[in-house]
Amino acid sequence: MELLLEGFATILQPQNLLLIFVAVVLGIMFGAIPGLSAFTALVIMFPITYSMAPMIGVSFLVNVYIGACSGGLIAAVLLGIPGTPSSIATCFDGFPMAKRGESGKALGVCILYSFLGGTFGGIALVFLGPIIARFALNFGPYEYFAVILFALTTISSLSEGSIVKGLLSCLLGISVSFAGIDILGAYTRYTFGFSSLAVGFSMVPILIGCFAGSQILESAAQSRTKARISMQTKPAKIRGFGISRKDFIRQAPNSLISALIGLVIGILPGIGGNISNLIAYSFSKKRSKYPEKYGTGIIDGLIASETANNATIAGALIILMTLGIPGDNATSMILAGFQLHGITPGPLLFKTSANLV
Amino acid sequence: MSHEKKNIISGFFFLALSVFIYAVSYTIKLVKADSLGPQFFPRLVSFIMAQLAVYLIAVNALRLRRNREKTEKKIFKLNIPLIVTSVLLVAYGLLINSLGFIVTTMLYLFVQIYMLLPLECLKKRSYMIITACVSLLTPVFIYYLFYMAFNIFLPVGILG
Numbered sequence: 378m379e380l381l382l383e384g385f386a387t388i389l390q391p392q393n394l395l396l397i398f399v400a401v402v403l404g405i406m407f408g409a410i411p412g413l414s415a416f417t418a419l420v421i422m423f424p425i426t427y428s429m430a431p432m433i434g435v436s437f438l439v440n441v442y443i444g445a446c447s448g449g450l451i452a453a454v455l456l457g458i459p460g461t462p463s464s465i466a467t468c469f470d471g472f473p474m475a476k477r478g479e480s481g482k483a484l485g486v487c488i489l490y491s492f493l494g495g496t497f498g499g500i501a502l503v504f505l506g507p508i509i510a511r512f513a514l515n516f517g518p519y520e521y522f523a524v525i526l527f528a529l530t531t532i533s534s535l536s537e538g539s540i541v542k543g544l545l546s547c548l549l550g551i552s553v554s555f556a557g558i559d560i561l562g563a564y565t566r567y568t569f570g571f572s573s574l575a576v577g578f579s580m581v582p583i584l585i586g587c588f589a590g591s592q593i594l595e596s597a598a599q600s601r602t603k604a605r606i607s608m609q610t611k612p613a614k615i616r617g618f619g620i621s622r623k624d625f626i627r628q629a630p631n632s633l634i635s636a637l638i639g640l641v642i643g644i645l646p647g648i649g650g651n652i653s654n655l656i657a658y659s660f661s662k663k664r665s666k667y668p669e670k671y672g673t674g675i676i677d678g679l680i681a682s683e684t685a686n687n688a689t690i691a692g693a694l695i696i697l698m699t700l701g702i703p704g705d706n707a708t709s710m711i712l713a714g715f716q717l718h719g720i721t722p723g724p725l726l727f728k729t730s731a732n733l734v
Numbered sequence: 735m736s737h738e739k740k741n742i743i744s745g746f747f748f749l750a751l752s753v754f755i756y757a758v759s760y761t762i763k764l765v766k767a768d769s770l771g772p773q774f775f776p777r778l779v780s781f782i783m784a785q786l787a788v789y790l791i792a793v794n795a796l797r798l799r800r801n802r803e804k805t806e807k808k809i810f811k812l813n814i815p816l817i818v819t820s821v822l823l824v825a826y827g828l829l830i831n832s833l834g835f836i837v838t839t840m841l842y843l844f845v846q847i848y849m850l851l852p853l854e855c856l857k858k859r860s861y862m863i864i865t866a867c868v869s870l871l872t873p874v875f876i877y878y879l880f881y882m883a884f885n886i887f888l889p890v891g892i893l894g
Binding site for chain 1: 820
């Protein structure tokens with residue numbers, strides 16, 4: 378506890394708080410622009426931390442990461458295009474709300490629950506990090522396969538009306554991943570002689586193509602028809618974060634379960650926020666009394682997605698800090714940040730640099 | 735086009751894709767015989783995909799036959815903005831490296847906004863001036879934002 382307070386004392390110094398604020402704002406800027414990921418933000422910000430003290434440098438990078446993951450919600454709500462893969466499910470209800478003129482409410486709810494999800498994850502990281510990491514270590518290939526299969530089937534169930542079409546879409550997505558080098562055997566497949574396909578398709582262009590491309594085509598198809606949706610809706614007035622106290626209490630179980638899903642998925646290397654928001658959204662829809670309203674613009678979906686993807690960040694940091702395993706390319710940049718400042722992540726980090734944790 | 739017909743077309747698309755995935759899996763060069771090698775998973779996916787596609791086609795063909803008497807015949811009309819937008823998106827991807835980001839985006843934005851504007855707006859000069867200004871200034875702003883703030887170099891093309 379003493380070391381924890383010592384860590385807070387360092388962080389709460391005005392110049393450090395300012396640096397953290399700048400890091401979060403820069404991260405949000407990167408996350409809000411579709412096409413720029415948390416990884417891009419970290420690569421660009423990495424050299425800035427050279428001259429910083431270890432604790433400040435690492436917290437700067439972590440805050441850029443958090444900001445970039447959270448910033449994705451802005452594009453998801455306002456444009457219907459997820460700024461980052463971790464805010465895919467935010468589009469489902471955020472964009473319909475924005476179309477109704479409730480963008481302020483949608484953004485307010487997303488920001489509040491991003492904060493709550495992140496705080497939940499942070500507390501779990503500090504107090505339960507090593508225990509959770511030990512549990513995650515028991516996951517072998519079978520468990521990984523089960524989690525991925527579970528994720529794929531739950532995502533398929535999100536498709537309205539026909540589960541067959543959902544499964545086919547899922548298989549289409551899997552087929553896209555075949556291009557490139559087979560991870561297990563290092564065989565090159567489905568590249569058709571193009572060397573640029575050897576590393577496979579990048580996630581961000583696919584995401585933009587799917588969401589932005591489909592939206593442009595939809596707008597074009599409706600542009601000269603009477604069914605065209607008017608975006609010139611009068612914005613609704615909001616108070617606070619746009620959620621009443623009654624709704625906040627009512628949403629507590631939804632947010633808590635989503636945070637737990639996010640945390641657990643975040644710990645598993647290689648899965649992360651891309652999946653956690655979809656699983657949390659799907660789970661929230663399944664246990665809801667009004668699942669038919671999901672996708673029409675209700676806060677339940679936003680809460681599930683945003684709480685989960687922010688809790689995932691803490692999950693990814695748990696496995697990074699306790700075992701030194703980066704879950705994705707963004708956390709591998711944070712790992713590089715640790716090494717740059719002479720900090721070795723691992724089980725001993727909680728003893729040697731508890732104030733940093 | 736009716737819902738069932740759309741589903742049948744989707745079904746045929748997936749069926750063709752599954753055949754394609756299965757056929758291409760034979761081109762993967764193996765160093766040693768491995769039953770669970772790089773060919774296994776694509777073949778498994780193509781097999782499941784084909785089954786689901788056949789199911790989708792069959793169910794919707796039956797529904798279509800049942801509903802044929804009830805449905806009225808709709809006149810097929812080409813959706814020009816949709817076709818132009820599809821062509822624009824493909825052309826944008828093909829031309830961005832040779833023409834550069836600024837020129838390609840300017841051209842794309844102008845034509846795309848023109849296609850998305852309601853017909854009554856096209857007759858007003860003010861809308862066209864705004865469209866031209868947005869098309870000219872936005873790519874320049876984005877280019878310099880990426881260049882100055884993020885150190886990311888977008889294709890320069892003919893302007894380089």
